[in-house]
Amino acid sequence: MNKKCTGCGAWLQYDYPKEIGYVPEKVAIEQSQPLCQRCFKIKNYGSYIPVNLDKEFYKNEVINVIKDMDAILLILDIIEFESSFDKEILSLLKNKKFIIAVNKIDLIPGNKHASEVSDWIKMRLFKEGLEALDIAVLSTHKNYGVNGIFRKFKHFFPNGAKIAIIGATNVGKSSLINKLFNDNRATISKYPGTTLKTVKHTKEKFVFFDTPGIIPKGRLSDLVCEKCNLDIVPSNEISRKTFKFGKDRVLFLGGLAYFRILKEFDVKPIFSVYLSKNVIFHETNKDKIDSIIEKHSGNMLTPPCNDCKTDYYNNKFKSEIIEIEDKEELVIKGLGWLTVKRGPLIIELTIPESVEYVIREAFIEPKRPEDMF
Ligand SMILES: Nc1nc2c(ncn2[C@@H]2O[C@H](COP(=O)(O)OP(=O)(O)OP(=O)(O)O)[C@@H](O)[C@H]2O)c(=O)[nH]1
Numbered sequence: 001m002n003k004k005c006t007g008c009g010a011w012l013q014y015d016y017p018k019e020i021g022y023v024p025e026k027v028a029i030e031q032s033q034p035l036c037q038r039c040f041k042i043k044n045y046g047s048y049i050p051v052n053l054d055k056e057f058y059k060n061e062v063i064n065v066i067k068d069m070d071a072i073l074l075i076l077d078i079i080e081f082e083s084s085f086d087k088e089i090l091s092l093l094k095n096k097k098f099i100i101a102v103n104k105i106d107l108i109p110g111n112k113h114a115s116e117v118s119d120w121i122k123m124r125l126f127k128e129g130l131e132a133l134d135i136a137v138l139s140t141h142k143n144y145g146v147n148g149i150f151r152k153f154k155h156f157f158p159n160g161a162k163i164a165i166i167g168a169t170n171v172g173k174s175s176l177i178n179k180l181f182n183d184n185r186a187t188i189s190k191y192p193g194t195t196l197k198t199v200k201h202t203k204e205k206f207v208f209f210d211t212p213g214i215i216p217k218g219r220l221s222d223l224v225c226e227k228c229n230l231d232i233v234p235s236n237e238i239s240r241k242t243f244k245f246g247k248d249r250v251l252f253l254g255g256l257a258y259f260r261i262l263k264e265f266d267v268k269p270i271f272s273v274y275l276s277k278n279v280i281f282h283e284t285n286k287d288k289i290d291s292i293i294e295k296h297s298g299n300m301l302t303p304p305c306n307d308c309k310t311d312y313y314n315n316k317f318k319s320e321i322i323e324i325e326d327k328e329e330l331v332i333k334g335l336g337w338l339t340v341k342r343g344p345l346i347i348e349l350t351i352p353e354s355v356e357y358v359i360r361e362a363f364i365e366p367k368r369p370e371d372m373f
């Protein structure tokens with residue numbers, strides 16, 4: 001069969017039910033544009049069907065597609081910004097014309113004007129030596145900014161163009177396709193790795209190529225089971241809690257990571273932590289760290305859940321001393337971030353060794369003292 005699934009791009013086949021692209025023979029014969037069984041189940045039942053393809057498979061697919069393009073549309077996720085602004089992904093933009101779209105702005109806590117978001121992105125691109133044709137601010141959930149993107153392409157390419165939509169897994173590439181075409185053609189899901197091969201969509205003189213997401217390095221959310229992954233990656237409102245802590249107080253972020261305040265100066269530091277609502281905070285003293293992990297991981301300290309905690313704690317952990325100044329943020333990739341309101345904040349952070357963190361100029365200023373613990 002020489003057809004691709006319109007939902008995920010996999011080549012359709014009816015011989016191997018456990019392989020990607022499987023569609024029952026009867027459906028393949030009767031329907032002109034059948035969906036593979038996996039897409040059918042995701043779309044109709046919201047089921048999750050994991051696919052074990054390695055990182056290189058997705059990356060090579062994207063590298064091949066962009067060779068032949070007039071332009072690239074790189075989608076970033078404002079909430080998972082540091083993972084989606086991955087060096088490997090940015091390297092694909094070299095010598096290409098590109099537009100950046102920052103998606104999921106509906107999840108930003110507080111009021112942030114679109115122009116503030118795009119100025120901040122411009123500054124981050126400049127630091128990487130990159131210049132976009134334009135920057136768009138987007139929420140496919142709220143249908144905000146979608147038509148603006150198409151207008152930008154028409155402006156820069158009045159004769160039409162071939163455009164690859166690329167980015168990390170789960171940033172909303174396929175969601176954008178569905179909004180651009182005002183239908184439900186692409187399979188989208190809460191889980192990373194939904195699109196498997198490139199899918200081509202034509203609109204007026206433009207051809208958009210929805211590509212599989214690239215798996216960035218260093219995300220904590222990739223170390224837990226699928227259920228916990230959903231709990232960690234914010235899909236609706238983000239929780240913000242503000243703390244004023246003295247020396248040797250410890251804050252657990254679920255059972256995933258914790259940090260201890262190492263020093264206290266004249267006044268206690270104040271900081272806000274932003275995480276998915278499903279990650280539970282727990283405050284304690286330094287002497288209780290080990291006993292709390294032993295007694296409460298998988299229940300009071302969750303995620304990780306009881307099913308994946310053993311695998312999670314089998315990772316090698318690192319403890320690193322980090323100093324964060326006023327108006328700076330510490331971002332733990334694939335988990336969340338912490339903004340310092342009154343610093344300096346000197347902590348010892350304990351996270352799995354493969355997880356990366358970044359200190360950046362604050363994007364979101366910590367707010368009102370009334371939500372302070
Ligand atoms: N809050 C919010 N969620 C969004 C938005 N856009 C997409 N999502 C959600 O993000 C998740 C991933 O969306 P997809 O469109 O499948 O992402 P993708 O980039 O195509 O993912 P892969 O195919 O795995 O690379 C889904 O749960 C979407 O509902 C948005 O604007 N706001």
Ligand SMILES: [Mg+2]
Pocket residue numbers: 173174175187188194195211212213
């Ligand atoms: Mg997709």
